[in-house]
Amino acid sequence: MKAGSNRIEAVVTDVVAVNELVKRFHFERPDGGILPTFSGGAHIVVEMRDDGRTRLNPYSLMSSPLDTRDYTISVRRDDVGRGGSLFMHSRVKPGQSMVISNPVNLFSLDLRAKKHLMIAGGIGITPFVAQTSQLAGEGGNFELHYSCRSDALATYADVLKQRHGRRIHVYRDDHDEKLDLPRLLAGQPLGTHLYVCGPAGMITWVRNTAAAAGWPAETVHYEHFAAPQPGKPFDVTLAVSGIGIRVGEHESLLEAIEAAGLDPPYLCRGGVCGQCETNVISSDGKFLHNDHWLSEEEHRSGCKIMPCVSRFEGKSLVLER
Amino acid sequence: MGINFKKETFRDDYSFKNSPEQVRRFPFPFHEDGYMYSVNIEPHVGGRTGTVFEHLFDVDEHYVSEMQDRAMVLAEDPLRCQSLPHMTLAGWDTLELLMTEKAKSYPEHFSLTRDGDKWHWINRPLGIDDHFTFGDTSTLPYGPLEYITRQSQGDFAVLDQRDNNLWMDAGIVTTQADWSLDFDIGMNFFEWHAPVPLAHELGIFTRALKFLMAMQQGQPARRLNWTMTINPRLDTSPENFHKWGTDRATVTPENVGQKVHLRVEVQMFFRLPRSNALLFPIRCYLIKMDELVSSAKWGRRFHRVLRDLPDELAEYKGLVRYRPTVVEWLSKRDDGKPTSSGYGPD
Known part of the structure; x- marks a missing residue:
């Protein structure tokens, strides 16, 4: 399917x-x-x-x-x-x-949680707008901490405060407001699950801080917004189909494969779900891996690529597609 | 055209049998003259008239009697239906899916009227006419999962998806091939599959889990599984092994045709929308050997499958004791002619 x-x-x-x-x-x-x-x-x-x-x-x-x-x-x-x-x-x-x-x-609530603690950065607020509506509807226990640049860019902060009042905490960069994460984490009741969505640096910071504070990995949930990045055009041979394609500057490898008439599976198109994982048959050049799916070892091996977000620079790349 | 619901039993005097029409629509699980595990998953789409796959949830002539049997099992052992606290939302998802599909597929038997969260459900074959508030458990006589699955043929496991795994956190299990919800509740995908031989080595469970976790809303899938049951007993549970285990020693050349049943499970997978859980309905179909061999092709093919089945699989399926007797009986109904490809009875 x-x-x-x-x-x-x-x-x-x-x-x-x-x-x-x-x-x-x-x-x-x-x-x-x-x-x-x-x-x-x-x-x-x-x-x-x-x-x-x-x-x-x-x-x-x-x-x-x-x-x-x-x-x-x-x-x-x-x-x-x-x-x-x-x-x-x-x-x-x-x-x-x-x-x-x-x-x-791919970023669902853990419904076992006694409390849902949400950390958002910038446009990473959007999944939390839906999750807080869902939880409020069923009387769920949640708290949202939202970092943004300024009042003018505090997207939906007003709406969320209106809906959920004191459960919403906003931190504005231009007012030097900063979330004291270690302190926040230290004060949570047992059974709390932590969710983070925002820039990559923020996700890493939250995950590392939680790990250092002894939070089990199963209670920390995150969603990367890894949009495919533009890059230099490159040529690829699709061995199974027997065709050659060129990936344009503003095109992802997955999009170029689809444009050639192939129909590889996908779900997230952001390097996290693993659906479009593709075997590399041979390569001569450098992989630009941007996914969060393959292990570091797999990245180094040059045997697999996630065409939704990753690119290539070099002489030749042959894929099993 | 309504379904002619039969009055029959799956215990004591075992009056269960299939009408000729029901035999024709039996989901025979072998597309060739042999069997080995595979991740034989296909899209679960309705539409093939005259098969059990015409509707997403098949209702057949055994419906009313199967629901009576389920009620008896639950009365003796309430732990056959369990739902961990975080699975209530998935129960409502299940109720919505089953009511919506039943009312759409069989409007002469089931009706659902929705006015916001005020729902009105009519189940004519079981004589049920209930008004309730969707999402409010206090307006139903049972939890949402138990309420609707007391009205739906087949077992239902509800799997929570988290930590890159699936967890058996709710279900109703009364028509099972020797497994126990009470034993498996709270286990993850690898834990509850641990007893299955060979498949782990083949990497089947790792691939299957990956597939299931990526299941999407609106794109359900299904697979078939099979075993055999002596006497048409739905509740072949570990809890009641003392009631049916010894039946396996009662097979003789004279009673194979009536006593020995092929048991086929249509296993389905649905992503549930509110809870993001995975619903795993396991629908059991039974057919007597006498009924099976009314199709010459099915008789020939099942003989060859059972004769050549690897010993590990025969052991796991619990067939070892009576397999020789059944193979001998079937061999007399196999003229050695080639069988056509595909599942159909010809």
Whole structure:
């Protein structure tokens, strides 16, 4: 079975500029019917038709899992990225038809938790918007700590405070407010689960601090937002299909494989789920591994690559695809 | 066209039998004249009319009697249905899935009316007409999982997904091939599969777990498994081994046709939307040897499968004691002719 093949026809019903960097997009079914139920932390993959190219980007659902008349996502504009966020910001308008995927959750709540402690950085707030709605609906115990640059970029801080009051704590860089994480962790009741979503550096900091404080790894949950990075174009031979492809500067290897008509499995398109793992038959050059799936040893071995986020520089690369 | 629900028993006088139509739709599990493990998973899509796969949750002529048998098992042993505290949400997911599908597949037998969280459920074959509030356990006579699975054929395991593993944290198990929910509750995927021979060495469980963890909403999957049962007993549980274990010594050349049953499990996998848990329904179908050999192809093929089955598998499935008698009986119904490919009865 091919993952991600369950596509949903949707209409963009609203596009809202939340602040200077973030826009929110609302999707509904063309007939107004309800969309599939989902759980907080789930994402959808949005198909973007960009002048003959297809981009497939994952975005966390931030609407309430308790109300699926529409789905909402928020996209932070990345001016130096590969163009997916720019496409969403500049080309997607209300009334437009788009295709989205069924929800997939790779960052779900551990429902055994006595308390859910959430740490967000920047646009990493979005999965928590859905999770806090879900938990509030069932009387769950949670607390959210949210770091952002300034009041102007504190995306949804106001909404969350309005909904959940003192459970929400905001830290603004430009006011020199800083989360005292060791102290926060030290004061948690037994049975607390920790969730973090934000920039890579923040995830590492939270995981390391929790580990140093003796938190079991099973109680620490994180979601990396590893968008594919642009890079130099490179050529690849797909041995099973017997074709050669070129991966463009703003294209991921996975997208180039799909553009050649192949249909490899995927779920996250962000280097964490492992679905698109591909064997390397031979290579002469340097791998630029950007995934969180393969082990360091596998990265060094040069025998495997995650085409959703990783790239290559060198003379030749032959893949088992 | 309604289903003609039969009144029959799966214990004591064992009056269970299949109608000729039910025999034709039996999910015969062998596509060739031999058997070895495989991760034989395929998409679980409905639509093939006249098969047990026409609807996502098959309801057949044994429905009412199977539900009565389940109620008897639960009355004697309430621990056959368990749900750890964090699995209640998955129970509601299960209730929604089963009610929605049953009402859609069999509108003459089941109706569901939803007005926000006020739900009205009618189950005509079992004479149930209940109003309740979705999400509020106090409005149902049982927890959501037990309530709906007392009205659904087959066992249900509900697996929590966390820490890169699946955990058997809820379920209802009364029609099982010798395994116990009460024993397995709280175990992870590798722990509850530990007794299975050969498959670990083949790396089957590692691959299967990887596949199951990636299961997506709206894309259910299924596989078939099989064993054999002496007398048409649904509850072949370890808890009640003293009641059925000795039956295996009662097989004679004269009673094979009526006493020996092929037992097929249609195992399904559904990602549940609110809880992100995995629902694992295990639907059991029984067929007597006399009924099986009414298809010449099935008779020939099952003879060859059973004759050539590796000893480890025969041991694990508990067939060792009566296998020679059954193989001898089947050999007389195998003329050696080739069998056509595929599962169908011809």
